Amino acid sequence: MEEENTLAVLGRRFPGRVREVLVSPGDEVAEINRQDLLEVVDFLKSAPQDFSMLLDLTCVDYAPGKPRFEMVYHFFSLSRLRRLRLKVRLDEAETRVASLTSLWKNADWLEREVFDLFGVVFDGHPYLRRLFMYDGFEGHPLRKDYPLRRRQPRIRMRD
Amino acid sequence: MATRLEQQARPDTMLINMGPSHPAMHGTIRIMLELDGERILNSEVEVGYLHRAFEKTCENKTYFNLLIYTDRLNYVSPLINNLGYAMTMEKLLGVEIPERAQYIRIIMSELSRISDHLTCLAAMAMETGAFTAFLYKMKAREFLWDVIEQTTGARMTTSYIRIGGVRADLHPGFDAALKKGLEETRAVLKDVHGLLDKNKIFLNRTRDVGVISKEDAIAYGWTGPALRSTGVSYDVRKAFPYSSYDRLEFEVPLGERGDNYDRYMVRMKEMDQSLRIIEQAAVRLPKTARAFIVDGVEPAASIRASRRVRVREDIQLSPNLEGSEKKRYPDILTSSPGCAVPPKEDTYTSIEGLIRHFKFFMKGHGIRPPKGEVYFSVEGGNGELGYYIVSDGTDRPWRLHLRAPCFHIVSALEQLIKGRYVADIIPTFGSMNMIGGELDR
Numbered sequence: 001m002e003e004e005n006t007l008a009v010l011g012r013r014f015p016g017r018v019r020e021v022l023v024s025p026g027d028e029v030a031e032i033n034r035q036d037l038l039e040v041v042d043f044l045k046s047a048p049q050d051f052s053m054l055l056d057l058t059c060v061d062y063a064p065g066k067p068r069f070e071m072v073y074h075f076f077s078l079s080r081l082r083r084l085r086l087k088v089r090l091d092e093a094e095t096r097v098a099s100l101t102s103l104w105k106n107a108d109w110l111e112r113e114v115f116d117l118f119g120v121v122f123d124g125h126p127y128l129r130r131l132f133m134y135d136g137f138e139g140h141p142l143r144k145d146y147p148l149r150r151r152q153p154r155i156r157m158r159d
Numbered sequence: 160m161a162t163r164l165e166q167q168a169r170p171d172t173m174l175i176n177m178g179p180s181h182p183a184m185h186g187t188i189r190i191m192l193e194l195d196g197e198r199i200l201n202s203e204v205e206v207g208y209l210h211r212a213f214e215k216t217c218e219n220k221t222y223f224n225l226l227i228y229t230d231r232l233n234y235v236s237p238l239i240n241n242l243g244y245a246m247t248m249e250k251l252l253g254v255e256i257p258e259r260a261q262y263i264r265i266i267m268s269e270l271s272r273i274s275d276h277l278t279c280l281a282a283m284a285m286e287t288g289a290f291t292a293f294l295y296k297m298k299a300r301e302f303l304w305d306v307i308e309q310t311t312g313a314r315m316t317t318s319y320i321r322i323g324g325v326r327a328d329l330h331p332g333f334d335a336a337l338k339k340g341l342e343e344t345r346a347v348l349k350d351v352h353g354l355l356d357k358n359k360i361f362l363n364r365t366r367d368v369g370v371i372s373k374e375d376a377i378a379y380g381w382t383g384p385a386l387r388s389t390g391v392s393y394d395v396r397k398a399f400p401y402s403s404y405d406r407l408e409f410e411v412p413l414g415e416r417g418d419n420y421d422r423y424m425v426r427m428k429e430m431d432q433s434l435r436i437i438e439q440a441a442v443r444l445p446k447t448a449r450a451f452i453v454d455g456v457e458p459a460a461s462i463r464a465s466r467r468v469r470v471r472e473d474i475q476l477s478p479n480l481e482g483s484e485k486k487r488y489p490d491i492l493t494s495s496p497g498c499a500v501p502p503k504e505d506t507y508t509s510i511e512g513l514i515r516h517f518k519f520f521m522k523g524h525g526i527r528p529p530k531g532e533v534y535f536s537v538e539g540g541n542g543e544l545g546y547y548i549v550s551d552g553t554d555r556p557w558r559l560h561l562r563a564p565c566f567h568i569v570s571a572l573e574q575l576i577k578g579r580y581v582a583d584i585i586p587t588f589g590s591m592n593m594i595g596g597e598l599d600r
Contacts, residue, residue, distance in 0.1 A: 027534060052377050056534075056562040060549055072547065074534060074562070078377065078391065081398045085534065106380035109570040117214075127163055132207035132599060141215055148219050 006030075006049065006084050013043060031087040038098045044075060044084065045103055051075035051084060054104035057111065059118040063144040068092040069120060073100075090120065099125040117142035164203040168193045172200060179208045183286050183585050185593050190572070190584065197580045202573050209595035217559040222248060222322065222526040223500075223519070225559070230316040232561065233597040235278045236271035236540040238307070241320035246401060247535035247546040248322045251528045254498055259490045260324040261402045262444040266337070267319065268537070269433040269440070270307055273344060274300045275540030275592070276384070276426040276433075283423065283589030284355060287364045292354045299347035302340040309336055322526065323499040324492035328447065328482030337441060341434055348430060355423070365419035369575045369587030376417060380567035383542025384425045385591065389417035395538035407439045422590040447490050458507050465508040474504045498526060525554045541565045541592050563597045 007028055010018045018040070019031045032040050044051040055074040062068055069090040076083050088097060099122035100107035111122045112131040119140035122128060130137065136155050139146050168174055173194045178184035187208035193201040213232065217225045229244045230237040242264055249256065281296035304314050309330055311319035319326050355361045371381075373389045386393060394411045396404045412428035414421030455473035456464070473486075482491075485502035492499045501519060505512025518524045530552040536545030542564030549558040568591050576584050 054380055055543070056380075056545060056547065056560070058547060058560040060558045062557075072560075074545075074547070078393055083534070104380065105375070105378040105574075106567045106570050109566065129162075130207075132210040134207070141212060146215075148215065 006044075006082065009049065010040070010044075014040060027083065027085055029085045029087065031089070034088050034090065034097055037088055038100075040086070041073070041075075041100060041103060044086075049077065050079050051077045051082075053078060054100065054107055054110070055083065057100070057107060057114065059114045059120055059142075061118060061142065061144045063092075066091070069095055069118065071097055071114075071120065095119060096121045096123055098123050101125055116140070119143065162191065162203055162205075164191050164193055164201055167201070169200070171195075177581075177584065179205075183588065185282060185588075185595065187595055188569070188593060188598075190576075190588075192581070194581065197582075199576050199579055199581065199584075202576055204569065204572050206569065207599055209599040211596075211600070213561065213600040214559055217556060219555065221522075221554045222528070222556065225556075226321065227316065227318050230318055231596050232563070232600065233275070233540060233544075233565075233594045234315055235594060236268075236275040237315055237317045238267045238271040238311075238320055239275075239537060239539045239544060241318060242268050242402075243535070243537040243539065243544045243546055245320050245322045246537060247533055247548055248526070248528065249493075250535045251531065251533040251548060251550060252322070252495070252498060252526070254323055254493045254495045256324050256493050257490055258403070259328075259445045259447060260492065262440045263325050263329060263491070264320055265402050265404065265407070265440045266437050266444070267307070267310070267325075269437045270303050270340075272538075272540050273430050273433050274303045274307075276430050277303075277344075279540075279589070279592035280351075280423060280426055283419075283586060284351075284361070286585045286589050287361055289355060289358070289361060292351050295347050295350050295354070299344045302343040306333075306336045306340045309333070321492070321499060323495065326483060326491075328487040328491050330481045334441065337437070341437065344430070345434065348427065352427065362420065364582070364586045365423060365590070367416065367418050367420075368579065368583050369419045369422075369590060371417045371571060371575060373417065375571070375574070379571040381542065381571070382564050382567070383539065384429055385422055385542065385568050387411065388414035388421035388425045390415055395536055395543050399536070401535075401537060403440075403443075404436075406443070407436050409433075409436050419586045419590040445490075447487070461508050469509065474508065523554055527552060527554050536562065539564055541568065541594070541597070561597075561600055563600065565591065565593050565598050569593050569598055 007020050007030055010030055017032060017036050053076040055076040058072050060070045060072060062070060067089045071088040071090060073086040074083060090097060097120060099111055109131060111125055112129060114120050115122060115128050116130040116133050117140055134155055138152060175192050175194055177190040177192060179187040179189040189205040191203045192199055213228055216228060226241065226244060229240040232240045277296045277300045281293045285293035308314050310333060311317040371389060373391055376386050376389045390413050392411050392413055397411055409432045412425050414425045455475035458474060461474050485504045488502060501512060501515040506516040528550045530550055532549040534545055534547045536543045544564055545562035547560040548556050551557040572588065575587050
């Protein structure tokens, strides 16, 4: 029997709140609203969907498009060997989204990375600090308005 | 800003830095430790010392040009990084590649996997005091790298696997070189098994040290040998077979306890499986009837002749890489136009060839995939190596994100060493196979 499409399940469980996006060859992609994120991923993580692994978490800057940012989550189900891509659009005026650290442990570093490089703030993250860049670095380098060759002064040696 | 560790440390404990310049910190990573004597109360891992803005750079390079940056991610197995990127692009472009190229890719990526595991285990063995095992494994790695060097022209920064195929066909002496490399590796693996498997010192440092449960490993997003050491059978080559892996027979070795020793053992057994795969692939590799061109017209003579009449003879190219002649293109590169570098023979001798060459490399031309986005992953040395590419229809990616397997693995380090002794950091960190280039990007 052909296994049921995750998008169909999501659409039934959250009517009107999950939009299917068909932009990617062969992958299941869904888009949800920012406020629904925790509810939807909680549903996805539990059985029978069983997306037990947060494969990847990143952000895309669509400047000057609106809304500007898009969070991209890749989930993976070990028992069903399926991947799912979930997207949340974020407006530039309010680049905040709920943190997934309570559900997946690797969300800690992944969200710190996105905070560092894009400046997205994760509500509920226990230790939101820059991951790659140093304290005192100005700006968020992966934003499209950050120039490729901008130099920043070296930080002073600590005593 | 004071770190969390500094803020929360007890007044009677000692704060100490391990790294970023520490011989056991493979590359550059800093572990801040809060110690009570030798016991680690808390720790904080700081990464980013090798951050080279890989993703930002890629956004400003064309799809063809950014391939060389993928070499420098996991610099011990660059061919697998090349493969991951090339296959992601092929998925986006919808390109089929010839069977011979697929098997060449498998052979090369398995050779890289063995050298990756050898490097990881060699460093781990050396850091736990087994210097002999280190030298043995480095010796085996040299034999494999000789094969890689003869085929790709480089030892580490190979850029050999290209979008649409591979850069050059195998050289005539490949079979013999491969056979020698595999024989030597087998012998070394046998020796290393004898040296380490039941070695009391090695067992004391690794058995039941750095233990992670199945659930935690999944929650941390672990993949690859590190995840399989906990007993979870997930291998991208089996779960989502790419290239021709589904036509080859191999097993996925599993561990039980998820400790350092299991991670060592899984890697050792995986190398045996990789050797198996290479041998099968070498047999199944579709034979090519195309001979190597040894005596053709000199390029200069051919250019002179082409001013009057179209040259129809074979051209002898500068032997920068054997096997990249035009005649071999059908075996090693896709037939879809515009995906691969046009043959040099055409570029040098005909105006159409020259135009095609410029069209490929010129800004705003070249490889322009359709609008859309794609995620594709291959099984890297450390686990699932995934690329997420957003294309806006131009010749350079709007966004390229790498899912680096050791990023997820190293993020669990704090938990693994908590409550252990300082000496336990070394084998635990060693068995994770942290590669700075991949972690920091």
